[in-house]
Amino acid sequence: MKLPLVFLVSSLLHLVRSRAPLNSNITKLPSNEAPYMNIFNNGTRGYVGDKSRQTPFPQWLADFTGLSEWPGLNPPYIPLDFIDFNKIPNIPRYGQSECNSRRKQLLNNKDVCSFDCDACVEKDDIFTCPKLSQTFDDGPSFATESLLNHIKNKSTFFNLGINIINFPSIYQKMMDRGHLIGTHTWSHPYLPNLSNEDIIAEIEWSIWAMNATGHHLPRYFRPPYGGIDNRVRSITRQFGLQAVLWDHDTFDWRLVGSNNSRHTERDIYKSVINWIRKKTGLILEHDGAFKTVEIAKNIYDLIGPDQLNVAECVGGTPYLKTFPS
Numbered sequence: 001m002k003l004p005l006v007f008l009v010s011s012l013l014h015l016v017r018s019r020a021p022l023n024s025n026i027t028k029l030p031s032n033e034a035p036y037m038n039i040f041n042n043g044t045r046g047y048v049g050d051k052s053r054q055t056p057f058p059q060w061l062a063d064f065t066g067l068s069e070w071p072g073l074n075p076p077y078i079p080l081d082f083i084d085f086n087k088i089p090n091i092p093r094y095g096q097s098e099c100n101s102r103r104k105q106l107l108n109n110k111d112v113c114s115f116d117c118d119a120c121v122e123k124d125d126i127f128t129c130p131k132l133s134q135t136f137d138d139g140p141s142f143a144t145e146s147l148l149n150h151i152k153n154k155s156t157f158f159n160l161g162i163n164i165i166n167f168p169s170i171y172q173k174m175m176d177r178g179h180l181i182g183t184h185t186w187s188h189p190y191l192p193n194l195s196n197e198d199i200i201a202e203i204e205w206s207i208w209a210m211n212a213t214g215h216h217l218p219r220y221f222r223p224p225y226g227g228i229d230n231r232v233r234s235i236t237r238q239f240g241l242q243a244v245l246w247d248h249d250t251f252d253w254r255l256v257g258s259n260n261s262r263h264t265e266r267d268i269y270k271s272v273i274n275w276i277r278k279k280t281g282l283i284l285e286h287d288g289a290f291k292t293v294e295i296a297k298n299i300y301d302l303i304g305p306d307q308l309n310v311a312e313c314v315g316g317t318p319y320l321k322t323f324p325s
């Protein structure tokens, strides 16, 4: 396939130059909209299927990386000449449970602007929409197809690279139905806890998975667990990605597996009915499990097809670049 790296580098450099400065105005979300974070492991994360059904590992990627197959859960860092490490702020790494302890001792919150810890968003983050709209994370999975068969609007899916290359036909169906696809990293780590190199690896491999499978480069990025701060942003911006967060959380993942949460489906639908009254917003949902997909179908039946995808929410282009297949 068509030497995408050349395009990637040149088009991204252009985009990075025209992007808003890093220390732009910081907006604080209402505290009741702060996302509740927990491990979301739906059993499909890191699924490795029949290799003969995977997206073939393209020659251009073999030439560039020196590898011959897709990586596992920990993708190797491949240096990229358009990434400027001087632009990455020196924010210490912190784990998902450290929001309120170690990190706050070290830092001024304003400079970190963490979405999951502080409900902080930067000027170029997308977190709402003029029309109430669903978004779906963690696919493609075994459950995704049933959702694709149910919804009639053009929605937004944030996919994991490792799932994309294992479910290429579902990805293709998503594209054929006109849905917008963004990246949700390669294998769903909490990015603020990774080194700069490992964050780059998670993003570059997810982009290569989309390029090899769908012949396009993503414009939109949703951080797993909402884990984004100004160090993560400084890296994802250099890939030309815009962060997409949310202002309505269904907490649908709490109903998956052996979760002992008291959160019920009824609670979710009650919230959705309130959001429908408000008319606006981006809803966080998941298509990584059958249970969350069944909930998503019911939510769709409540809201209806009059929704926007994320590119339409902000009047943006759907992809950074699309290549002829």
Ligand SMILES: [Zn+2]
Pocket: 040, 137, 138, 184, 188, 224, 225
């Ligand atoms: Zn996720």
